[in-house]
Amino acid sequence: MEKNRRKKDDAGVMTKTLAGVAALTFLVSFICSSYDITFSHVISTIDVILEESEYYRSTKEWMASSIDATWHEVSIPSRKAEHLQAINPEVDVAAGGKHVFTPEQLHFFDGSRDSKPCYLAILGRVYDVDGKKEYYGPGKSYHHFAGRDATRAFTTGDFTENGLVASTHGLSHDELLSIRDWVSFYDKEYPLVGVVADLYYDSDGQPTAELTDVLARVEKANEYRKAQAVEIEVFPPCNSEYNQNGGRVWCSTKSGGVERQWAGVPRKLIEQTTKKFRCACVKNFGPGVSGAKEVKTSSNRGDLDHPDLELFPDCSPTSNSCKIVS
Incomplete structure (x- = not known):
């Protein structure tokens, strides 16, 4: 009974509070526009005046306690830059049944053929995503990634034919680190089945100079992120x-x-x-x-x-x- 009564009391206070907030918002907006003063100044002045009201004080305390309870349930991410494990460019295509695909061959693994599984590639690394056709199959949200290396689109969100490409040229530090995060995700969640012989691997499955350059830029971006985190603290x-x-x-x-x-x-x-x-x-x-x-x-x-x-x-x-x- 006591618990139900307290719930009703809280609901009543909440209803009154929301109505009061709506009225207060209108009043503050009117004052700011009419007298050309800042929002925070008006709020602080009204707060001082309303402190004389016992109802206002009790409502304010109730809201503060509710917000405080919610705040402690929220996990605030650290400002510290996390250490990103370096991508290992070497993929042993001779082991574990891995293959070297041409772009044309990879296209046949876009999930539209019952005889072939669904694959995608990022930074030339080919992953088997057939177990998640509800995401990568034809007509699904991420089907545009299937059957190709669309590295750039993973971070730009450009899903046009011009955007669904492997090149990372011109990407920012944050965009490069986003690609690194995606590679880490696929490494953990999906089987690596080979590489695509194109921009990042050659026909023998060996890393190209382009991949070496991209990984160097990713490392530089990571150092930049660390420096930014330090700068914010200083x-x-x-x-x-x-x-x-x-x-x-x-x-x-x-x-x-x-x-x-x-x-x-x-x-x-x-x-x-x-x-x-x-x-x-x-x-x-x-x-x-x-x-x-x-x-x-x-x-x-x-x-x-x-x-x-x-x-x-x-x-x-x-x-x-x-x-x-x-």
């Missing part, structure tokens, strides 16, 4: 808010999703190749954490002297919040 992204007139960026001990003991100050972090920048929170006291040679550990300036950093215009060097003018 220079966490800023908090930000924007409206039609600009906005502001600021730092806190949790900005960018990186919890730390220091908040830091906002700076432009310049990517030297493209000259693009993002807002980064920079440690501004004690020894630096970036390891850059320009940062002296004895200066008590944190990482402020890092060469890739710039001040935001018209922002105090010591302020933890900077206005952005659009």
Whole structure:
């Protein structure tokens, strides 16, 4: 009985809360558009006013406890770059009944013939996916991969004839790593039955120079991902808010999703190749954490002297919040 009563009470609070949220959303939108002020400022002001209401306080506590309970059930992925096991380019076609297919031969294994199983290839490696014809068979979601090496489409999502090709030329770091993840997936889930003699393997089943080049680019992409993860820890992204007139960026001990003991100050972090920048929170006291040679550990300036950093215009060097003018 007590459990049922509590459920009814929670349902009642939820109904009232949703109605209140709808009304509050309309009110906030009206105020923001009429008086040209930010959403967060209006919300914080209304919150202070409504704190006088006992119902508001109890509802707020109930929502916070519900959100907290849900939060602890969610697994937050780590920011650390995972170690990607290198692809072994060698496939022993002489062992285990593996074969070297020509592209024309592989085409006959597209799942449309009862006499032949369904195969697909990625990076020249041929896998038997016949056990999952509900995915790869004719008319199914992934049939466009069957009977060919469509490496590029695994990461681009371009399923036109121009996109369903083996070439990886021009792919980004993230796209190359996505292909590596797909190879890992097929290695674990499906039998490797051979290679296709085309871009990545020759007629003897030996890796080509093209495959060697692709794997080197994958490794470079993995190193880039690791460097990015380290950079995020050293220079966490800023908090930000924007409206039609600009906005502001600021730092806190949790900005960018990186919890730390220091908040830091906002700076432009310049990517030297493209000259693009993002807002980064920079440690501004004690020894630096970036390891850059320009940062002296004895200066008590944190990482402020890092060469890739710039001040935001018209922002105090010591302020933890900077206005952005659009």
